[in-house]
Amino acid sequence: MQKNIESPPVTNRPERGSPIEVLSAFFKLGLTSFGGPVAHLGYFRSEFVERRQWLDDKGYSDLVALCQFLPGPASSQVGMALGLGRAGWLGALAAWLGFTMPSAIALILFAFGVANWAGLAQSGVVHGLKVMAVAVVAQAVWGMAKSLCPDRLRGGIAIGAAMLVLMFSSAFIQIAAIVLGGLVGWRLLSLPHLPTVEHRDFGVSRTAGGLLLALFGLLLLGLPTLAALSDSLVVSAISGFYQAGSLVFGGGHVVLPLLQASVVPPAWVSNDTFLAGYGAAQAVPGPLFTFAAFLGAAMPAPLGGWFGGIVLLLAIFLPSFLLVAGTLPYWETLRQRDGVQRAMGGINAAVVGVLGAALYDPVWTSAIHSKADFCLALAAYGLLVFGKASPVIMVILAAIGGWFLGT
Numbered sequence: 592m593q594k595n596i597e598s599p600p601v602t603n604r605p606e607r608g609s610p611i612e613v614l615s616a617f618f619k620l621g622l623t624s625f626g627g628p629v630a631h632l633g634y635f636r637s638e639f640v641e642r643r644q645w646l647d648d649k650g651y652s653d654l655v656a657l658c659q660f661l662p663g664p665a666s667s668q669v670g671m672a673l674g675l676g677r678a679g680w681l682g683a684l685a686a687w688l689g690f691t692m693p694s695a696i697a698l699i700l701f702a703f704g705v706a707n708w709a710g711l712a713q714s715g716v717v718h719g720l721k722v723m724a725v726a727v728v729a730q731a732v733w734g735m736a737k738s739l740c741p742d743r744l745r746g747g748i749a750i751g752a753a754m755l756v757l758m759f760s761s762a763f764i765q766i767a768a769i770v771l772g773g774l775v776g777w778r779l780l781s782l783p784h785l786p787t788v789e790h791r792d793f794g795v796s797r798t799a800g801g802l803l804l805a806l807f808g809l810l811l812l813g814l815p816t817l818a819a820l821s822d823s824l825v826v827s828a829i830s831g832f833y834q835a836g837s838l839v840f841g842g843g844h845v846v847l848p849l850l851q852a853s854v855v856p857p858a859w860v861s862n863d864t865f866l867a868g869y870g871a872a873q874a875v876p877g878p879l880f881t882f883a884a885f886l887g888a889a890m891p892a893p894l895g896g897w898f899g900g901i902v903l904l905l906a907i908f909l910p911s912f913l914l915v916a917g918t919l920p921y922w923e924t925l926r927q928r929d930g931v932q933r934a935m936g937g938i939n940a941a942v943v944g945v946l947g948a949a950l951y952d953p954v955w956t957s958a959i960h961s962k963a964d965f966c967l968a969l970a971a972y973g974l975l976v977f978g979k980a981s982p983v984i985m986v987i988l989a990a991i992g993g994w995f996l997g998t
Contacts, residue, residue, distance in 0.1 A: 610681040613674045616643070617689030620670075623986040624690070624876045626724025629949040631666035631878070633724075633731030637975070639673055641734070646676070648738040652939040657922055659769060659942065662839055663911035667691065667878045672915050676793045683916065687908065694877035695884040699900040701871045702888035714874075719967065719993015721958035723985060726971035728950045733976075735943050744779060745940035748772045752944030757952065769941045776937020777930060793919045803917030807910055811837050825893055825902070828859070832883055832906040837914075850886065859890045883907040967992045 616638060624634045632655060639645045646654075658668040667690065674686025740746045752768040795803075814830035821827075831853035854860040860868075868885040875881070887903030888896055894903070925931055959965050971989055974980040 607679075608677045608682070610674075610678045610685040613678045613682045614685035614689045617670060617674065617686045618693070619689075621690040621693040621877050625720035625986070626727065626954060627879065628664065628666040629946060629954060630724035630727050632669065632946070633727040635666070635669060635673070636731045636734065637727065645673060648735060649939070652735060652739055652942060653926060653935060656769065656935065656938045656942050657918065658915060659945075660766070661911075661914045661918065663836055663914060664878045664880045664908075667880065667908065668911050668915040671912055672793065672919060675795070675916060675919070679794050683912065687912070690877055691881055691904070691908070694872075694875040695881040695900065695904050697875045698868065698871060698881055698885035699888040699897060702868065702885045702900065703896075715994045715997020716990045718958070718964075718997060719989040719991070720876075720986065721954075722964055722967045722993060723971050723989030725950070725954055725958050725968040726975055726985070728946065728954050729968075729972055730975050732943065732947045732950050735939075735946070739939045739943055745776070745936060748775055748937050748940035749944035749947065752941040753948040754944075756945055756948040765945050768945055769938055772937040772941025772944070773934040774937070776940070777934040780933040780936045782929075782932055782936055793923065795916055795920045797920045797924075800917045800920040803913045807837070807913035807917060810913075811910070824859070824891070828853070828887070828890065828894060828899075828903060829906045832887075832903045833910060835883075836880070836907040837910040850882070854886055854890070860886055864889055880907055961996075963996050967996065 620631075620634055620638060624631050626633075636648075636651060640648055640651050654669055654672055655665070658665040658672070661668060667687065670686045670690050671683045674682035674684070676682075678685065736746075736749065740749050752772055755768045755771075756765055810833060814826070814833050818827040818830040832850070835850055835853065851862075851865055855862050855865055865886070868882060868889065872879055872882040872885065881904065883906070884900040884904040887894055887899035887901070890899050890903075926935060959968060967989070970992075971985055974985060974988075
């Protein structure tokens with residue numbers, strides 16, 4: 592019988608880089624990653640697993656699985672963790688800045704009244720980028736399936752998870768599918784013992800992780816109390832946006848009801864302005880949580896403008912950073928245990944199924960409306976998989992193709 596690890600595992604310190612390297616890589620993705628969180632995970636895999644080889648498929652899927660369990664924007668949390676593992680605390684900040692600021696700046700400018708962006712979400716260019724997202728996600732699902740579903744059991748887990756998510760569409764069902772996959776893997780999978788040298792060091796001690804998780808809980812409980820005791824618009828808005836970032840599972844679209852309840856009833860932002868900003872958020876790359884920057888910029892004084900946009904952007908993303916950085920040191924030790932490894936085998940297979948379901952809905956259903964759309968997606972997939980084309984070049988070509996089809 593295999594024994595669980597009783598002593599701290601020997602850590603494997605991967606090659607480290609610089610914060611500038613991380614900022615450059617994520618800034619490129621922040622400018623080109625259209626298609627929502629599932630597409631973002633596909634872009635990340637293409638860039639950091641296949642091209643840069645910062646980690647392997649299994650390590651990447653483990654990270655995705657962890658961030659799927661945590662509240663907040665999973666793709667942004669994966670990005671922060673990748674930056675943290677590559678270049679430490681400054682690397683995590685660089686990854687967040689590079690991936691987030693392009694869309695945040697665009698939405699703040701939109702809040703200032705850039706009226707000619709109003710129809711961007713329905714333009715042919717953006718439609719072409721949505722088609723491109725189909726190819727990116729399909730490449731990610733196929734690549735992950737080959738490495739993470741090598742046997743009948745894990746293939747069956749992936750297919751079952753996809754069917755469950757497609758039949759009962761909700762963030763809760765996605766989490767339930769992943770949990771069920773973990774339970775099946777724990778009970779039925781037979782895997783070799785994981786050598787301790789495969790432990791990935793993210794550079795966060797357990798003490799530091801505990802302090803970050805304690806700070807997360809303190810702010811979650813303390814900010815509403817402080818807002819109730821004060822008469823400050825700034826404190827109340829920060830509290831509402833911090834809570835929205837702390838309590839939402841399922842990504843950016845799920846956070847909308849919480850944000851709307853925070854800003855529309857007190858008349859900080861009108862409902863028409865809220866919906867206009869949400870429409871613009873669909874047309875920019877990067878995480879949908881940057882919608883917070885639009886709302887902050889559109890709010891009355893003392894918020895509003897650049898100050899309000901940046902403050903509320905920080906407020907909604909802060910819990911995501913505290914949670915992922917605080918959890919990683921415990922997760923990295925826990926995942927060494929044999930039972931956890933079996934569960935992770937099932938979880939990883941379920942993640943493939945969840946991503947496969949998302950490939951159909953919403954990625955495929957929102958982008959493929961004609962034979963021409965399918966041909967464009969097929970061409971993009973071929974260039975990515977067989978032509979090894981750069982995703983940046985593909986984004987440009989997809990935008991041109993979408994514009995051509997829309998004319």
